[in-house]
Amino acid sequence: MALTNRFLMGCASLSMVFAIGFVMQNGADTPPAPVVRSYDQAQRLIAPPVSTDTLAEASAEAMAVSRDRIALSDIALTVGTASDAADDAVDALALPADDERLASIAPIDPMNDLAPLEVAERACDPVMELSAQPGAMVLVSIDAPCLPGARVTLHHNGLMFTHLTDAAGQLVVSAPALSESAVFIADLGNGDGAVGHVMVPDMVQYERAAAQWRGDLGISLHAYEFGATYGEEGHVWAGALSTSAVDAQMVLLGDRDLPESYRAEVYTVPATAAMAGQVQLSIEAEVTVANCDRDIQAEAIQWRAGGQLEVRELSLAVPGCDTVGDFLLLKNLLQDLKLAAR
Numbered sequence: 001m002a003l004t005n006r007f008l009m010g011c012a013s014l015s016m017v018f019a020i021g022f023v024m025q026n027g028a029d030t031p032p033a034p035v036v037r038s039y040d041q042a043q044r045l046i047a048p049p050v051s052t053d054t055l056a057e058a059s060a061e062a063m064a065v066s067r068d069r070i071a072l073s074d075i076a077l078t079v080g081t082a083s084d085a086a087d088d089a090v091d092a093l094a095l096p097a098d099d100e101r102l103a104s105i106a107p108i109d110p111m112n113d114l115a116p117l118e119v120a121e122r123a124c125d126p127v128m129e130l131s132a133q134p135g136a137m138v139l140v141s142i143d144a145p146c147l148p149g150a151r152v153t154l155h156h157n158g159l160m161f162t163h164l165t166d167a168a169g170q171l172v173v174s175a176p177a178l179s180e181s182a183v184f185i186a187d188l189g190n191g192d193g194a195v196g197h198v199m200v201p202d203m204v205q206y207e208r209a210a211a212q213w214r215g216d217l218g219i220s221l222h223a224y225e226f227g228a229t230y231g232e233e234g235h236v237w238a239g240a241l242s243t244s245a246v247d248a249q250m251v252l253l254g255d256r257d258l259p260e261s262y263r264a265e266v267y268t269v270p271a272t273a274a275m276a277g278q279v280q281l282s283i284e285a286e287v288t289v290a291n292c293d294r295d296i297q298a299e300a301i302q303w304r305a306g307g308q309l310e311v312r313e314l315s316l317a318v319p320g321c322d323t324v325g326d327f328l329l330l331k332n333l334l335q336d337l338k339l340a341a342r
Helices: 002-026 039-046 052-063 082-093 098-104 116-124 201-205
Strands: 127-133 137-143 151-156 159-164 170-176 181-189 192-199 206-214 219-225 249-253 262-270 277-286 295-303 309-317 327-330 337-341
Touching: 127 181, 127 192, 137 181, 137 192, 151 170, 159 170, 159 206, 170 249, 201 206, 206 219, 206 337, 219 262, 262 337, 277 295, 309 327
Parallel strands: none
Antiparallel strands: 127 137, 137 170, 151 159, 151 181, 159 262, 181 192, 206 262, 206 295, 219 277, 249 262, 277 327, 277 337, 295 309
8 A cells, every 4th residue: 555655656746747847848938927026126126215315415406507597496387288289279360250350450541641741742842844845945844832933943954044933833934955865954942853854856957056144144145147247137136036037046044033043045046947058156245234343154055956065164354334335245155057958
């Protein structure tokens, strides 16, 4: 019996040995089962213990701020949810009701948007209009509603003459052109003025000569056509009308009643006349009480049909007042004209 029991025990032991060997052989590649420890053990494995003194030192270092930085404190960090952010975005994009939007739109009035002073200044700006007329003339129209009775000095290629605007601030004057591309400038004083431009296509068909001066100087322009002498037919000047066949004309510019106004006289003749001939040109100065015993200045301007413009200045010492009524003949300031027959 005892032998039998020992035999059985031996067999059982041998069986267990084989079983353990089988399990060890087949379970070698299986990872070991996790080891469960206590909460305190897990905490010691995650992070080493930190003492209260260490935390105090770290907090002091984190809160230390240099003098050139701004110290921030008592800041609470709030993190919203995704739904909260979406709701905020919708609220920000929400549009007011149609009635509110229409009420917020103010009516637009262009005239009210302009400052009253700016509108008044624009309404007072002088305006000039030019239009070409037959005979190489230019009709000058000036509208200066805020400058009634104002002196206007017109400038054109060296030519200057002064007039007054009427009670409505308007001025209309016809002036000879001295260029095919004619530019006129109006000076109304105090910085006010206007500029105009017009083309004068028939300018090349005429010869022109002018004398201009300022004030009452007793100056006059004379043209002697085809050998005419003083006072005869063909003597063209401000005191007589031309009756010659050359159809010449004398234009007086500038208001003689204005003191120290710019004045001019312009003689015009077609470059080709009914008959060939010569026109002698001269400038005369009468000795008057206003100019005697003083120096005077004037200018001679001449336009040739070929497009040349010449300007000459004149300075003259007028004799004493005991010679009042005499005339001074100024030659060689203007070139005589030679006209060709048509």
